[in-house]
Amino acid sequence: MKPKHIPQRTCVGCREVLPKRNLIRIVRGEQGVAIDPTRKAAGRGAYLHDVRECWVKALKGPLASALRTTINEEDRKTLTAFMDSLADPQPEKVSGSAGADLTEGPMN
Numbered sequence: 001m002k003p004k005h006i007p008q009r010t011c012v013g014c015r016e017v018l019p020k021r022n023l024i025r026i027v028r029g030e031q032g033v034a035i036d037p038t039r040k041a042a043g044r045g046a047y048l049h050d051v052r053e054c055w056v057k058a059l060k061g062p063l064a065s066a067l068r069t070t071i072n073e074e075d076r077k078t079l080t081a082f083m084d085s086l087a088d089p090q091p092e093k094v095s096g097s098a099g100a101d102l103t104e105g106p107m108n
Contacts, residue, residue, distance in 0.1 A: 009047040012062045013054025023047035026079070028067040033075040035082055044068060055083040 007020040025036040029043035036045065046066035048054050059079060064071050071079070 011049045011054055012046045012066045013048055013051075013056075013058040016049070018049075020047070022049075024050055026063065026067065028069050033067060033069065033071050034078065050086055052083055052086045055079070055086065059083070 008017050009020045009023050010017050011023060020039070025039045025041075025045050025047055027034060027036040027041045027043040027045045029041060034041075044067050046058075046063055048058055048063070058066075059071075059076065063079075
């Protein structure tokens, strides 16, 4: 049996590819730029993590580019208010040689 296809999307803030359901969709519709809680609203969409750091990066320019529009002041305030409601960033991932030492066991 074939495994079920899981749609993947890229976070505009950090460029990490994740399953679509793990990201928040922002949509450019007729009423402007807004958060799409249903992930199905008509309009051009972009995706972001629920991590404040990604939102800060995205609001500096990549979000407007992904939506192919300029984000007006009212929409920016709405997005910033949503960003402020997000939890603090998650601890950074362990990477580099220190992380490898922990997972591979003692080195001889």
